[in-house]
Amino acid sequence: xxxxxxxxxxxxxxxxxxxxxxxxxxxxxxxxxxxxxxxxxxxxxxxxxxxxxxxxxxxxxxxxxxxxxxxxxxxxxxxxxxxxxxxxxxxxxxxxxxxxxxxxxxxxxxxxxxxxxxxxxxxxxxxxxxxxxxxxxx
Numbered sequence: 560x561x562x563x564x565x566x567x568x569x570x571x572x573x574x575x576x577x578x579x580x581x582x583x584x585x586x587x588x589x590x591x592x593x594x595x596x597x598x599x600x601x602x603x604x605x606x607x608x609x610x611x612x613x614x615x616x617x618x619x620x621x622x623x624x625x626x627x628x629x630x631x632x633x634x635x636x637x638x639x640x641x642x643x644x645x646x647x648x649x650x651x652x653x654x655x656x657x658x659x660x661x662x663x664x665x666x667x668x669x670x671x672x673x674x675x676x677x678x679x680x681x682x683x684x685x686x687x688x689x690x691x692x693x694x695x696x697x
Contacts (some may be wrong), residue, residue, distance in 0.1 A: 561611035561612050561613035561621075561623055562611065562612050562613070562668070563609050563610070563611060563612075564609065564610050564611075564612050564664055564667060564668060564674060565607065565608075565609055565667065565672070565673035565674065565697050566607070566608055566609065566610055566626070566636070566673060566674055566675075566676075567605060567606065567607050567673045567674070567675040567676075567695065568586065568596075568605070568606045568636065568638060568654060568675070568676055568678060569599075569603045569604070569605055569606075569675065569676070569677045569678060569679065570603060570604060570606075570638055570652070570678040570679065570681070571602055571603055571604070571679055571680075572584045572596075572598075572604045574640050574649055574650070578649065580642045580643075580646065580649055581642065581643045581644070582640040582641060582642055582643065582649050583595075583640070583641045583643055584596075584604065584638075584639070584640050584641075585606075585638070585639060585641070586606040586608065586626060586636065586637065586638055586639075587626075587637035587638070587639040587641070587651070588625040588626050589625055589626070589627070589628055590625070593639065593641050594606070594608070603677075603679060606638070607673065607697075608624075608625075608626050609624060610622045610623065610624040610626060610627050610636075610656075611623040611624045611627075612664060615631055615632065617632070619632070619657075619660075619661075620656075620659060620660070620661060620664060621634070622634045622656045622659075627656065628653075629653075629687075632657070633657065633687070634656045634657070635653040635654055635655050635656055635687050636653075636654045636656065637651050637652070637653060637654070638651065638652045638654060638678065639651040639652075640683075650683040650684050651683060651684070652678060652681060652682075652683045652688055653686065653687040653688060654676060654678065654687075654688060654690055655687045655688060655689050655690060658689055658690060658691070658692055659674060659692050663692060663694065666694050667694045670694070671697060672694050672695060672696055672697055673694070673695050673696070673697045674692045674693070674694060674695075675692065675693055675694075675695040676690040676691065676692050676693075677690075677691075678690060
């Protein structure tokens, strides 16, 4: 199953395109369910959840849990704008987890903190997005 690590994603909630659709913004789990975030005073929405992490055969972190999508070595988390009424997704961001290494994981775990990625202005679509992760208070 692996160890637990707290993850926090930040992103402005505005849809990445405006086609007039009503959308719901959230973190998407592997089953396609959307999870709401918390609106912050700085205009960002905050998503907090846990992932599991184990050692992959190549020694790198291997993430799991309900929010970790994709194959081993290329895992990511989705932030999605889902059209209401069952019309699919307007757009999504694939937040790459491969940028998280063991020293960063251990630093967060040692102090009971979270790993945070600020995605303000990160474009949606077009594949997995590299992000800068940092250790923050949980």
